[in-house]
Amino acid sequence: MAGDIVSQLDPIFKPRSVAVVGASDDREKWGHATFEKAHSTGFRGPVYPVNREQETVQGFRAYPSIKDVPDQVDLAVIVVPARFVPGVMRDCVEAGVRGAVVISAGFAETGPEGRRLQQEIVQIARDGGIRFVGPNCMGIFSSVSKINLAFGGMPPHGPIAFVSQSGTLGGYLFQAALTKGYGFSKFISSGNQADLNVADYLEYLGQDPDTGGIVLYLEGVPEGRRFLEVAKRVTREKPVIVYKGGRTSVGMKATMSHTGSLAGVDAIFEAVCRQAGILRGYEAMHPFDMVEAIASQPLPAGPRVAIIINGGGHTVTMGDACALAGLQVPDIDPETQADLRKYLWPHAPDPVNPIDTAGDWRPMTISLLADRVASLDYIDGLIVQPPWSSPGRYKNAELAKAAINAAEIIANIPGKYGKPVITISSRDGVSGMIGDILSGGKIPGYSTPEECARAMYALVKYAEIRRRSQIEPRLTASMSGGNGKEENR
């Protein structure tokens, strides 16, 4: 295949023109919804319907074959019955198409005949220089191109790229993550991975400037060795977090029945992840919570966090959650405590860490404490409670202005000190003006102590992975070239 992965996959994720083969006016057909999504989500180039029987589809002029489209088509979206796909793929080759998304089902997942058909379209595509997603997939979403073949509509842009081996579950998790307020750069329903597989997507997304972190839903990995090699490289630049299906015998049985392939043994997968620097999320929303923090925050130098929060129960539960996640919550030194005292109400407990502002409603208190604590060399990251979402909730104009200042101070900490900040608030993320200030500063917010602690721990783990990957080449060099003295120390 000519060209690197970027030039091969850009026609799919950044096409200048799109054709939907199988576009239809019949609402019962996938081709109806797919074509509607293709032309209605803001994509700036032309979208051509291809339909053998109709002259127009949804009001657009239709063409009997992709070869008849009077334009260079970059991306072909294929939604015709499986038996017609080889012919369509041949037409695509003739028309000079460079990328395809094959939504049609009825291939390897159905048995020997489907496997043969799948092999046939792979061969045609390979010979003709086409790379394709699928078959048997739900499509893709690419924020930069405003293409959403998977769900329709235009979800908010964000740093997360999500590749899912399962279409329906992938769509479901995507939706659940949107509900939590996360934004996406890409979504890829990888389907049967006949041509492109997760290793290719990882390689491409690793170089995608719009993607800050990658979430994978995997059951098995087709090219294990290559996946490991690619992941090793990508995790030096961006976090990769996996939610793995088929961890138990029950899940494996289900994997077998829906893909006809075995899920990998979980202990082996865990070892691969460790080697590749891949993080794992063990519940469905955890990878999204984790990647959101890593994609937005500076990496901490270590696991030592300061907690600044309003109320005793908060300090207790956040302290517990951090300790249970493997973080450290070091005591603030006495001199700094004396400094911090001046920001606190007299009845507040000593600001040891976790620091309790004891019901203090003055919006600046937590921010002033946070800014001071962030400067301490034995603190690597902060978990703080932001001001109320709306300045209007404060009793007067002075307090409302103070809340805005307070939010700005929090938003500036990562840039000022190079340390990550995570916030807790009872809704997912803070809404309103304060929310805008915090999200302008890319400060992530979570609603439970455990989510906050997990996100901070993910930052710490990923920082370790990055440091390890920087040291590893040197270590390897010194070990092969060394004289063994190191071992005697």
Place this chain on the structure above:
Amino acid sequence: MAGDIVSQLDPIFKPRSVAVVGASDDREKWGHATFEKAHSTGFRGPVYPVNREQETVQGFRAYPSIKDVPDQVDLAVIVVPARFVPGVMRDCVEAGVRGAVVISAGFAETGPEGRRLQQEIVQIARDGGIRFVGPNCMGIFSSVSKINLAFGGMPPHGPIAFVSQSGTLGGYLFQAALTKGYGFSKFISSGNQADLNVADYLEYLGQDPDTGGIVLYLEGVPEGRRFLEVAKRVTREKPVIVYKGGRTSVGMKATMSHTGSLAGVDAIFEAVCRQAGILRGYEAMHPFDMVEAIASQPLPAGPRVAIIINGGGHTVTMGDACALAGLQVPDIDPETQADLRKYLWPHAPDPVNPIDTAGDWRPMTISLLADRVASLDYIDGLIVQPPWSSPGRYKNAELAKAAINAAEIIANIPGKYGKPVITISSRDGVSGMIGDILSGGKIPGYSTPEECARAMYALVKYAEIRRRSQIEPRLTASMSGGNGKEENR
């Protein structure tokens, strides 16, 4: 103290009249917000402001002392500075008040002088026949009386009673649970627990017809032995689920600094819970997720679940989550599989369990499968995916009607078969008409496989607790009166 716990606490949670001592027009004072909450949330009886200096408060006629109120006051809410509370409590005794909520802080949490003051109000209340919540608390919410001294507004009614040892964290978790769609019967911020403590609340809530399940946030337990005895009795009737603060050395340090008291050692607390039949939630939202299911569903006879869900990835991850939670997912027998086949599309995999409807958009498919599977004697509970939230999302009127029928079938399963049903949908709970049908049938909904599995496991564990509590008295009797033959079998 005269009377049982119900007659003692009803004046607090079901008062006929309320006075707020310290009610104020000054927005800087707690007495402003507290009185506003007291008269603006729909409470049907009179709410009297008591203020020594003003003739009216917030437009209501005010009285210089509670003794001057020309009416029998059931509940006194006290928000005056700590040093005035003993005098107010004496006035309450003279006025024949029976219950109080002491919001004022400045008692045992502040040191020896505060402890003395606290002891004094306890003595006055005991001598005068008053039971009280607090001091140093955020107030209470009682759905049946439409009183919400804690947060203002009237949260949706539901089966959950929530008692929190921390006011701010309690309010926070209450808000987060409301955001998830849960409803409440009661909220109690227990404060310093000078008079009433968590054992009293447990005893009262155990007999409260509005409460289906009890969530506790605890750091320590004041009367450990009595708490254990009460909990043993209550858990025979209703689930009690604890989120415990101070599980780690970091959390314990924080507990110490905000309450001046030690959190119990977690391993000991775990043993107490096991003995008392108390369940634990290890993350902040887990107890609410769990109690919602137990309070609404019939208890399962065992841990064997059927999973019926639309998409392969869903079957895999839900299967994993169930297996990891300790549930069983037994194979459906071949005869029943043949029966189920007729509801499925031909390309769907064999309905073994988890059952995958393989992209079937016909709303009745899952419901027909669920109703059939619920009748199997080796299935104890079901996890299913409901139809889309809005019948309007279906392509035509027939399908929309089918979606409504499908939701009704799911909603009827618990009543028809005496087995619990749990649903998964990407938003918390299903909205719209389908949501109304499901919540009419009290079917709980969660957004992740892990939440569903945790809720089902909580049902299984609580069913075991109930069975154990029914067997225990018999066992004890036969062991003390028996001749030892049982042991030889």
